Amino acid sequence: MALFDLPLDELRDYRSESVEPEDFDAFWSKTLQEAREHELDARFEPVDTGLSTVQVYDVTFSGFGGHPVKGWLRLPAGATEPLPLVVEFIGYGGGRGLPHENLLWASTGRAHFSMDTRGQGSAWGGGGGTPDPVGAAPAYPGFMTRGIDAPENYYYRRVLTDAVRAVEAARSHPLTDAARTAALGASQGGGITIAVGGLVPDLVAVAPDVPFLCDFPRAATLTDRHPYREIGLYLKTHRGRTEDALRTLSYFDGVHFAARGRAPAFFSAALEDQTCPPSTVFAAFNAWAHDVKAIEVYDFNDHEGGGPFHEAAKLDWLRSHA
Numbered sequence: 001m002a003l004f005d006l007p008l009d010e011l012r013d014y015r016s017e018s019v020e021p022e023d024f025d026a027f028w029s030k031t032l033q034e035a036r037e038h039e040l041d042a043r044f045e046p047v048d049t050g051l052s053t054v055q056v057y058d059v060t061f062s063g064f065g066g067h068p069v070k071g072w073l074r075l076p077a078g079a080t081e082p083l084p085l086v087v088e089f090i091g092y093g094g095g096r097g098l099p100h101e102n103l104l105w106a107s108t109g110r111a112h113f114s115m116d117t118r119g120q121g122s123a124w125g126g127g128g129g130t131p132d133p134v135g136a137a138p139a140y141p142g143f144m145t146r147g148i149d150a151p152e153n154y155y156y157r158r159v160l161t162d163a164v165r166a167v168e169a170a171r172s173h174p175l176t177d178a179a180r181t182a183a184l185g186a187s188q189g190g191g192i193t194i195a196v197g198g199l200v201p202d203l204v205a206v207a208p209d210v211p212f213l214c215d216f217p218r219a220a221t222l223t224d225r226h227p228y229r230e231i232g233l234y235l236k237t238h239r240g241r242t243e244d245a246l247r248t249l250s251y252f253d254g255v256h257f258a259a260r261g262r263a264p265a266f267f268s269a270a271l272e273d274q275t276c277p278p279s280t281v282f283a284a285f286n287a288w289a290h291d292v293k294a295i296e297v298y299d300f301n302d303h304e305g306g307g308p309f310h311e312a313a314k315l316d317w318l319r320s321h322a
Helices: 024-035 155-171 188-199 216-222 229-237 242-250 254-258 278-287 307-318
Strands: 043-047 054-062 068-076 083-089 111-115 176-186 205-209 265-270 293-298
Touching: 024 155, 054 155, 068 155, 083 155, 083 188, 111 155, 111 176, 155 176, 155 188, 176 188, 188 205, 188 254, 205 307, 216 229, 216 242, 216 278, 229 242, 254 278, 265 278, 265 307, 278 293, 293 307
Parallel strands: 083 111, 083 176, 176 205, 205 265, 265 293
Antiparallel strands: 043 054, 054 068, 068 111
16 A cells, blocks of 8 residues: 555645544543542562563452453563563554563563453453453444544543553552653554543553554545544444544544643654554644654655564653653
């Protein structure tokens, strides 16, 4: 697939038409307040992995509704002092995987917390272990339309609340330095990262790669790839519900979280990406509120983005922040 979205010079000026709800901040303040009425109850159980350079902990903490959410905490073996912390969020359909996977960030001398995504973990990778116990109204198979009838019921209300609580859980471990916490992730994980960057005021850096969950009005009509296509297929059956669906989605649009971003940010976009079209990524990047921000563009890549090349770029960029 050659370039299908806006030219790069137009992407750099693009602004989303997503309408921010008047009660956006009140909605999220209430949501997080309700979540914090439950004890965080973060538990860290050491795992015997056979690894000699990394110590892994099986983590359970209370997320949305007090529901138990899983994660891995990976630390450089032998760490005795609080370390800079990287909190990572996972792509659509994946889970936290197995304890010996994903050793990059711990190998840099940082603490690395990877959050399981509730209800996911069965499409790729090493699997997940966090159920989503909340039911929903009729939805198209997948996660994008679960509870789309109302913001209070929407699936990503639970996921994004879990993500904020994941930062709190990771920071509660004595070998993590809360004052040096960064968030990152790719695709769905990138979208979650943007939301966390707007909801957690004291991160030192965020790095969302080819992020999902941004500029829903454009994404739902520009690409016919899943997961965004789930929205259109739902509305194909539920005729006349477009306005209601877009209203719900507006509470979870990365563009509005980006407008509240209070940390330096390093984005990436791929110009042939039909899963998360570049205009939707630039919509969030252009809205990011912090003055220190950059975006790496991969001209001839699809949703794989920069892959290991961008990992190297993030490793270099993060040295200045955490």
